[in-house]
Amino acid sequence: MTTSSTSSASSASLDSVLALLRAPQHDEELLEQLALEVRLLPLGELVYLVETRPATEAALLFRVLDKELALAVFEELPPLHQAELISGLRTPQVADIISDLDPDDRALLFDELPASVAERLMHGLDADERAMTTAVLGYPRHAIGRYMSPEVLPLRPTMTTGEALEHVRAHAAEPETIYMLPVVDGTRRLLGVIGLRRLLLSEGDELVGDLAHEAVHAYATDDREDAARRFLDAKLLAMPILDRENRLVGIVTIDDAFGILEKENAEDSARTSGSEPLPRAYLSTPILRIVRSRIVWLLVLAVSAILTVQVLEIFEDRLDQVVILALFIPLLTGTGGNTGNQAATTVTRALAVGEVRVRDLPRVVWRELRVGATLGSALGVLGLLIAGLIYGWPIGLVMGTTLLSVCTMAAIVGGLMPIVAKKVGADPAVFSNPFISTFCDATGLIIYFTIATAVLGL
Structure with a gap:
């Protein structure tokens, strides 16, 4: 067929x-x-x-x-x-x-x-x-121990490879996987691991302890996401899980690691967009459950957006004097929010995969300052030329300088916030796009009207 x-x-x-x-x-x-x-x-x-x-x-x-x-x-x-x-x-x-x-x-x-x-x-x-x-x-819900299988087939270091293969054949149906076999002593302390392929290719009289190699492992109380990323970075099929006395208590397989990261990525994606992840399939989730996943964030963002309104109220007299300034507000707030979100998304991902740590905060700030200034310079020159030619060079200067300042500020804030969140034990995704957009909107308007006041003599 x-x-x-x-x-x-x-x-x-x-x-x-x-x-x-x-x-x-x-x-x-x-x-x-x-x-x-x-x-x-x-x-x-x-x-x-x-x-x-x-x-x-x-x-x-x-x-x-x-x-x-x-x-x-x-x-x-x-x-x-x-x-x-x-x-x-x-x-x-x-x-x-x-x-x-x-x-x-x-x-x-x-x-x-x-x-x-x-x-x-x-x-x-x-x-x-x-x-x-x-x-x-x-084990705690977010510990890797919750995702391990206690069904493990350990080997003793004193076994010959022939004896080990016979042992594996006799018990192959019991453990979750036999492709990676832990080697333990009499108290179940992990000595190393050996792959099934290595056993099959051995002479039969070699000792398992001589062929075993050091194992990449995790402790049962380790955070599930950190352990899963370490697992996948090592390109393993299975990873031993130990207690604090280094005794073998279980094993995590590659499908478990992928499942953990898929769930974590879904949570980060939802929270970055200003909602909570759905616990089940979208089409079978009740309407009220979807509403609840979104409304809390909408209320928080609506309340925080009042700050932007208050900034506009403070500079209302400037707008009355030069009405043309109001035309550029959506452009400036959008540019600041987008720049901050780009930086936050990049740093959040770098934190998740271990490329950035909390102690790297000064390096991240310095890097984002340069990135923001470069982006702001490019956009600022463009804003200066277009606004200057159409509305006059004083307005062009206000626009160019504001774009440079806003992009630099937003990039620094976007790179800073995920690391601060990690430091205080919060989810970096929560502090990313929703809050950064609101913060950059309000701060960008303050920068805009401050520059306009100085350049235009308002």
Whole structure:
């Protein structure tokens, strides 16, 4: 079957599934038909349907999936959506799904469930699964320990590589990954790691301890974003997680690291734009939840914008004397806000990936001062020529000088604020675009009218 015909079949199945879900009644015959149709859909389409359909339809769709496919779909959903879906499912199906989840995924789900429901589901687990889930839940929400899997296959340094391979074959189904194997002593202290490829290529009588190399690792209480970035920078498939006594407690895999950074980037993107991230898919998020994610920021920015109004009121008499000055206000405030936001976005990203640290504040300020002055000079010369030719050279001089000053000021503030936020323990994205735009608007107007007063003799 060609790609186009496969796509057409999938589209037809999707339409059929949607029609069946919208049916006013769902008898046994309809459910059997729905079960047949969903088998024709790829995993991505099923996840999309469960995420975007109303809760009752999503639960109905989920019920007709076979156990293996249901687990695959469930694992792709965000924890909050998983929690909402559980409330609409039968108890036996929930128990099967919960027991098949990895301990770290189970812990994230339990965070979103009511305590009574989480406790009931916890009691339904066997002793080993309950112990591993409890261990993960014991770490703070933003710690990398919440995202590790306690299911690890450690090796002893005294094993030969042949013995190690036999050990891996016997227990390969238990851990989350076997491509990177930690090497520990009798007290589970990490000595190093060895890759499965290295084991397979060894002679068979070499000692694991001689082949193991030093491991890039993280402590279970480390911040999840910092640990995930360190993980990806090292280009690893898996990374050991230790307690403060350097004992192995779990492992983080590459999909966990990508998931953490995807969530952090989504939060930063939303907050930079003046809103809060949505906890579930946009199409299935209630309207009031979307309103709540935006209105707080709008109110904060509206209140802070009063500062700009007050500045205009202070310089109202200057505007009365030279009305032409009012024409350039949108240009100046827009230029200042854009310059500050550009600097803030660049520095926020540099902070996130470890290219800039708090102690680099003086270097960042000096760098942004030069960048802002260069940008301001280019825009200032352009403003001087255009405004001077059209409105007279005194106005041109005001515009040119103001653009130079505003760009320099905005670049410094934009580079400064994310580092200050990091220093006080706040999210740098929160202090970026929304607040910087308002600050640069008010400060830019003060600079503008001060220069106009001096040049025009107002």
